[in-house]
Amino acid sequence: MSITLDRDGVPRIRAASEADAAAALGFVHARDRMFQLELLRRSASGRLSELVGSRALAIDREMRVLGLRYRAVAEYRSLPSDDRVVLEAYARGVNAWIDAHGRFSAPEFILLGAPDHWTPVDSLLWAKTMGLWLAGNWQQELARLALSHTLSPERIAELWPGRAGAPGALPHFAAYQPGVAVAAAELLDALPHFPEPFTLPSTESNAWAVGAALSATGSPLLAGDPHLLYTLPGLWYLARIERPDGVWAGATAPGVPGIMMGRNSAIAWTFTTTGADTQDVFVETPAGQGLYTTPDGPRPFATREEVIRVRAEPDVVLHVRETRHGPVISDIRPATDGALLSVSMASLEPGETAASGFLALNRAHSVAEAGAAAAMITSPVQNMFVADAQHIALFTTGRVPIRRAGDGSAPVSGADGLHDWLGFASGRQLPTILDPAIGYVANANEPVAPPDFPVFVGRDTQTSWRVQRIDELLRAPGKRTLDDLARMQTDIASAFARHFVPVLRAVALPEGRARLAAAQLQDWDGAMSADRPAPLIFGAWLTRFREDVLRRAGVPERSPAVSQLGFVGLLLSPETDAAVRVAWCGGPCDAMLAAALESATADLAAQLGDDPATWRWGAVHQAVFSHPVLRFIPLLGALTEARIAVPGDTTTINRQEALFGNFESVHGGAYRGVYDLADLDRSRFITTPGQSGHLLSATARVFLQRWAKGETIELGPVPTAIEGRLLLTPDTSQ
Amino acid sequence: MMDPAPSRPRRSIYRRLARAAGWLLAGVLAVTATLAAAVGGLLWFTLPASHEEAAIPA
Secondary structure, three states: OEEEEEOOOOEEEEOOOHHHHHHHHHHHHHHHHHHHHHHHHHHHHOOOHHHHHHHHHHHHHHHHHHOHHHHHHHHHHOOOHHHHHHHHHHHHHHHHHHHHHHHHOOOOHHHHOOOOOOOHHHHHHHHHHHHHHOOOHHHHHHHHHHHOOOOOHHHHHHHOOOOOOOOOOOOOHHHOOHHHHHHHHHHHHHOOOOOOOOOOOOOEEEEEEEOHHHEOOOOOEEEEEEEEEOEOOOOOEEEEEEEOOEEEEEEEOOOOOOOOEEEOOOOEEEEEEOOOOOEEEEEEOEOOOOEEEEOOEEEEOEEEEEEEEEOOEEEEEEEEEEOOOOEEHHHHOOOOOOOEEEEEEHHHOOOOOHHHHHHHHHHOOOHHHHHHHHHHOOOOOEEEEEEOOOOEEEEEOOOEEEEOOOOOOOOEEOOOOOOOEEEEEOHHHOOOEEOOOOOEEEEOOOOOOOOOOOOOOOOOOOOOHHHHHHHHHHOOOOOEOHHHHHHHHOOOEOHHHHHHHHHHHOOOOOOOHHHHHHHOOOOOOOEOOOOOOHHHHHHHHHHHHHHHHHHHHOOOOOOOOOOOOHHHHHHHOOOOOHHHHHHHHOOOOHHHHHHHHHHHHHHHHHHHOOOHHHOOHHHHOEEEEEOOOHHHOOOHHHHOOEEEEOOOOOOOOOOEEEOOOOOOEEEEOOEEEEEEOOOHHHOEEEEOOOOOOOOOOOOOOOOHHHHHHOOOEEOOOOOOOEEEEEEEEEEOOO | OOOOOOOOOHHHHHHHHHHHHHHHHHHHHHHHHHHHHHHHHHHHHHOOOOEEEEEEEO
8 A cells, every 4th residue: 555645735545445544544643633533432432531631521422412422332233244344454554553653653752652552443433423413403392392381372382484385383392291392401401502512503515516518528427515514634534545456536534544525447426415304303291110111111221321520529329211212311411300301312222234335335436336326325325426427426425314203393292102203214215306408406405405395304404595696607607617516515695695685775874874884885796705884793693683582582592492594584574463563572573673773883983993895794704713622721722723814605606604792704615616428537526724733734724825715636547746655565474 | 326227229129029030030041941852852753654554464
């Protein structure tokens, strides 16, 4: 196995077999991201407190109760031998690095001591973590239940407007004892929330595939950019792998032996998240010591003991309980009183074959074979875009639960069995699009399935602002080139802003700073440019308005029950019933909008000066990449972060998501890939901030500037410059 | 009548204070520089080599 490293630190791996390539990838992942690997397995295994003490106890308790590692161990035993060989080879590669470097495997280990050996089960934890990150419905359900003692079901439903025509309505929560809502609120408080470590804000993504008829090359083109948390080092790691039977290139994820999004010699693939509802919370009924109620009478909990070691403190022993629905999540709280809540999660159910599906996707030679692989990727539920030399397609990965009744949007009674899961829909039972007549297929997290689709995928869908812009660009006359697709990925026109700016322009404002600020929106075209004041004024205005409305109603600003855009859109939309605005704003929302702009501009003036014309979006809207642990240490946190001014916002194709009440972008498309099926070596890639996890490395931030400018690199067979060579030889003596 | 004893010039106190502060600052800087060099050296030592051979168990 030989590896060359180009000047960006991107490895080109030459290997004789799939297993050798996995070993080499494991070696370079360990070389550049060993501490990231350590954090991955520790966070998913509930072992962070061993490293950082009791401040990680909440996340450890959550992971132990959900049992990610416990389930991964069982899954590994059922993997086919071909797949185990690949995972074992990857682990050998990681361990070769650990054995050679010990506590110098990465700077962080100087203090911590040499990392333990990597195991194949550790690799399965990546998919388990994604299965959890990319499906957050259980927290939405808890939040709705928590709000039920202060808001009516109608008001709760308006916080996340459902799709027109979709079945289902929020249940009336009155059936539950008042203590249940309190227990849900307390549990929600006990769960770690973003920006705490190893938590995520909403996860989104863009993708589109252009068929041969619309492509300037005469062959399909594909583009994809998943939106996840910005970290330093980033989640993605670029690599090219050459074997006698093919070439692979694209974004790898440290911990995983293959390409997550990218190309092989025949196909290219990428993903967008669906927002499918694959998690249901059940209010269980205790039936005496160690028992809970089922339709067939009392049943004992399945139990296991988990011991959490805590740095410099005594161990914490957890008695984990599971009902027939799944883990008892109310046990995540240290207090044991209150309601008994359990959760069903599709990603925790038996029969997981995500690892095999992922490897089958890497091995696929055609769109059809990729479709078969999609059906094997049991979690998370994703739109998988695939293109080969002739075809484009969208498949849906994962398993969507089929419920006896209900829409899964709020907790239901677990004792009566009326809302139990009957099984799963997967593969071709889920939305599938092959070579659509329109010539392209696109998605930006809005639902793919029509409201009358036979399988109910979920109530809480994302808004369609980004895909509106993608459609607008793809429907323009002419054929598309790879450059066009790459440019689209950095497009900053906001369909959301274009739609709602006329509403804001109509708000009556008194003379003063607020009116001066609003004047900046008069001729604005909705482009979220870093060098304009209008995006900042627009964003600050609606952010403050949302805060004010929620505060007035007593809804926590960060409640998972509140849609980020859908709720504001509902209040601003002229089509919305006036009674809805009266309920939330106390009348037409104009007065609250005017007050929100007044206070938002006062804050901006204090920060940026009195004249709104001199304000700039890029002055406050910076992408920030932080170390997942060191960011909490004063001074060191600032020294170990990367930041850069960026255009765009949550509603643009170039998506940048800011924290609540803060304009720093912490979430977005840290990987972009565009793929040319006429010549896959011409495909282009970028990730950010860089390749190495070593903060002194020249490649730790090597892509930051290029990514911000929308530039890309090729991962062809010959690098522009070779900066390093690694030679790995099989050792048969061990 | 005797002349009063000449008082020590006030500026000498300032001078001594300044000198002490200078030594303190120099000490802090020296310790910081030593620590920074040690940490930097350790970090530098953990930078992966650009050329390396390794054996992977078959």
